[in-house]
Amino acid sequence: MLGVSNISKSFGGLRAVSDVNFEVEKSNIHSIIGPNGAGKTTLFNLITGAIPPETGQVKFDQIDITSWTPERLTKLGLVRTFQRTSVFKKLTVLENVSLAIRSRENIGFTAWQPKWREQVVQDEAAEFLSTVGLAGREYVTAAQLAHGLQRALDIAIGLALKPRLILMDEPLAGMSKGDRETIGSLILGLRESMGLTFVVVEHDVGMVMRLSDRITVMQQGAVIADGPPDEIRDNEAVRRAYLKGDFAG
Numbered sequence: 001m002l003g004v005s006n007i008s009k010s011f012g013g014l015r016a017v018s019d020v021n022f023e024v025e026k027s028n029i030h031s032i033i034g035p036n037g038a039g040k041t042t043l044f045n046l047i048t049g050a051i052p053p054e055t056g057q058v059k060f061d062q063i064d065i066t067s068w069t070p071e072r073l074t075k076l077g078l079v080r081t082f083q084r085t086s087v088f089k090k091l092t093v094l095e096n097v098s099l100a101i102r103s104r105e106n107i108g109f110t111a112w113q114p115k116w117r118e119q120v121v122q123d124e125a126a127e128f129l130s131t132v133g134l135a136g137r138e139y140v141t142a143a144q145l146a147h148g149l150q151r152a153l154d155i156a157i158g159l160a161l162k163p164r165l166i167l168m169d170e171p172l173a174g175m176s177k178g179d180r181e182t183i184g185s186l187i188l189g190l191r192e193s194m195g196l197t198f199v200v201v202e203h204d205v206g207m208v209m210r211l212s213d214r215i216t217v218m219q220q221g222a223v224i225a226d227g228p229p230d231e232i233r234d235n236e237a238v239r240r241a242y243l244k245g246d247f248a249g
């Protein structure tokens with residue numbers, strides 16, 4: 001579904017991403033891991049058009065999407081959620097998702113919206129909230145949600161854009177063990193129920209091993225291993241890349 005070939009990007013003399021190749025299959029959870037500074041976020045920025053690559057190509061469903069704008073990619077079904085949550089804290093949970101639906105449908109904010117249309121948007125928003133386990137919390141502000149539930153809201157906002165593939169940069173960062181479990185189960189559930197494809201950068205190697213169908217390991221800008229979790233766990237180069245050997249998970 002997603003194909004990255006020979007993609008590279010330097011900052012000054014530093015090869016942040018160096019001739020990277022990998023492929024993501026439909027309905028897979030595909031993780032990108034590697035030590036800090038390995039180039040994972042830069043790789044995401046290259047895939048999502050945030051920065052242009054120096055060499056290489058990105059394909060989505062056979063379409064060359066290299067350097068497309070995020071807006072255009074969203075319309076095609078490739079959506080990125082952010083490490084820093086993209087939620088509007090002062091708005092209600094329902095309003096947050098309604099906003100995403102409005103942006104998808106290019107519905108403006110004039111005071112003269114027909115009432116029925118507002119209702120259709122809100123009904124759809126409520127469905128996405130129910131999908132991520134936020135039914136019953138529509139009318140609290142996002143700020144009132146616990147950290148883990150704010151991430152669930154972030155995912156509902158992503159779903160409202162009708163994605164086929166979701167890219168997530170460290171979705172579990174800064175979360176309690178319980179919240180990590182909740183979000184991990186949510187990602188697995190969405191893959192099962194909607195056939196969604198996920199590309200996830202994540203530091204929690206234990207969770208990565210449990211969630212992923214396939215893992216690409218980066219170090220110093222390059223791919224050093226690519227395969228299913230069992231293979232990655234036993235890979236010597238990968239173990240060396242993680243100095244503390246925290247691959248027990």
Ligand SMILES: Nc1ncnc2c1ncn2[C@@H]1O[C@H](COP(=O)(O)OP(=O)(O)O)[C@@H](O)[C@H]1O
Binds near residue numbers: 014016037041043
């Ligand atoms: N905009 C930038 N300007 C200069 N150097 C950058 C920039 N973005 C990232 N880098 C460098 O590129 C390397 C890879 O960074 P990054 O992609 O953020 O790694 P990761 O997400 O794997 O921790 C790092 O050495 C980082 O300092």
Ligand SMILES: [Mg+2]
Binds near residue numbers: 040041042
């Ligand atoms: Mg990063």
